[in-house]
Amino acid sequence: AQSVTQLDSQVPVFEEAPVELRCxxxxxxxxxxxxYVQYPNQGLQLLLKYLSGSTLVKGIxxxxxxxxxxxxxxxxxxxxxxxxxxxxxxxxVSDLGTxxxxxxxxxxxxxxxx
Amino acid sequence: xxxxxxxxxxxxxxxxxxIMLECSQTKGHxxxxxxxxxxxxxxxxxxxxFDVKDINKGEISDGYSVSRQAQAKFSLSLESAIPNQTALYxxxxxxxxxxxxxxxxxxxxxxxxx
Numbered sequence: 001a002q003s004v005t006q007l008d009s010q011v012p013v014f015e016e017a018p019v020e021l022r023c024x025x026x027x028x029x030x031x032x033x034x035x036y037v038q039y040p041n042q043g044l045q046l047l048l049k050y051l052s053g054s055t056l057v058k059g060i061x062x063x064x065x066x067x068x069x070x071x072x073x074x075x076x077x078x079x080x081x082x083x084x085x086x087x088x089x090x091x092x093v094s095d096l097g098t099x100x101x102x103x104x105x106x107x108x109x110x111x112x113x114x
Numbered sequence: 115x116x117x118x119x120x121x122x123x124x125x126x127x128x129x130x131x132x133i134m135l136e137c138s139q140t141k142g143h144x145x146x147x148x149x150x151x152x153x154x155x156x157x158x159x160x161x162x163x164f165d166v167k168d169i170n171k172g173e174i175s176d177g178y179s180v181s182r183q184a185q186a187k188f189s190l191s192l193e194s195a196i197p198n199q200t201a202l203y204x205x206x207x208x209x210x211x212x213x214x215x216x217x218x219x220x221x222x223x224x225x226x227x228x
Contacts, residue, residue, distance in 0.1 A: 042221060
């Protein structure tokens with residue numbers, strides 16, 4: 001079985017500053033990795049995903065994430081955040097043996113202020 | 115129009131009542147899921163269905179049942195609601211033939227059990 005750890009429950013940041021949201025996973029098999037974003041009062045929306053190939057994945061809204069197999073991490077980054085990035089961010093994993101079943105982390109609330 | 119819709123969007127019920135949450139999708143996806151979201155716990159899988167004749171328990175299925183009436187419809191029932199089932203419930207869909215492993219979420223149903 002796999003698991004996901006998001007160590008930071010909240011990340012406050014000023015507008016135009018860079019941000020990194022951390023995600024570590026545990027799995028005994030190869031995995032797919034995802035970041036989803038949840039804006040207030042909305043469902044989850046896919047930001048980006050890693051399936052295979054290049055370890056640097058670019059997503060929507062200027063976000064990117066890097067898959068690091070040796071550190072079992074998939075941290076999300078953005079070089080300059082905007083107020084509109086305020087949301088909850090979820091890291092998720094599925095393993096190739098149980099494709100389509102996602103295990104989510106507990107979420108990180110990104111709060112962007114002026 | 116939204117691709118994944120959930121009804122109702124908000125529901126207040128009393129302990130012991132039976133309630134049904136409904137999910138409909140126009141994406142033509144075979145796979146559908148029900149999750150619940152609790153603060154600090156992320157999303158947890160309740161049930162999932164890979165086609166109309168396939169129903170599977172997820173991580174936290176006790177106290178819930180589901181019905182897959184058609185490819186486009188997947189309902190979640192609480193046979194006898196209890197207060198710790200107060201949560202935000204999400205339906206999601208995915209297409210194994212299409213964009214690999216991406217799940218598309220509805221807007222959620224906020225349930226309060228008194």
